[in-house]
Amino acid sequence: MEKLNDGQVATLRRHLLKTGTSDALIDELIDHLACEVEHYVWIGLPFDKALETVTDQATHTAVKHLRERYQVELTMSDEQLQKASLDDIVFQFRNKAYGAYDLRQSYRLTMRNAIIMAVSFCLMLVAILDGLNRKEWSYVSLTGLAWILGVAGMTYAGVSWYLARVREQQFSV
């Protein structure tokens, strides 16, 4: 049986993308439609005509219908919904790989680290200015305490941010 070449498969992919096929299904649908085109070519239709017949079937309405059915069939069960976070629900049928999902997942941690860093930085700044003003330095004073707290906070937030990044990279590899 005649097989489609890469260019012809690419035509099908473009058509499916244009009709709004979801990521979860696109590869499977390409194979499905390619098989149908091959079938029509085999029974004697020229490629263009075969492609037209198949793409006429896979219209916006058909793909939309598929997407809707897909969401009804594969929606989370009540049990899963109990455990799911808001992000999980919002991103259920959206592209998680794009990045917004990860950003939202790490939002709380990023925010916490940023606040700790900002407060620590202010403490260190106050300590330095105060030390410069007095022209003397002692760790056993309010200024010294502010400095130590500032350095500790900075280190904690920095290490926590670094570890989160390492973990992220391990997952993405």
Next chain:
Amino acid sequence: MESSGQEFLRGTLKTIVLNLLAEPTPTGPRRMYGYEITQAVHDRTRGDLTLSFGALYPVLHKLEQDGLLLTDTVEVEGRLRKYYALTPQGNQAAIQKTSDFERFVRSVRSLLQSPGELLPG
């Protein structure tokens, strides 16, 4: 006739898919890809029933999510082809669903018979 055939098909899709995959082959457990399943349905019913991709794939993915099907993606001529096969749990579900459906068909048949035929004597 076509449209009501499709209407009945919708409710029995899972049973049909599970059953097709439950048939043994000489090379071991059966595995099929989406297009193959639609062709099998079309050929066996001599074109009376056609399975559209819009109906098939949601059901396949649902069965996979429920742990009844295993998938295996293979590259064929530059395209990704996803094969489906039954898990042990899927095998049991196929048997269960078939017997449920047969019982249902018997019940419907007795409903469709005219009452006169049912009366003894």
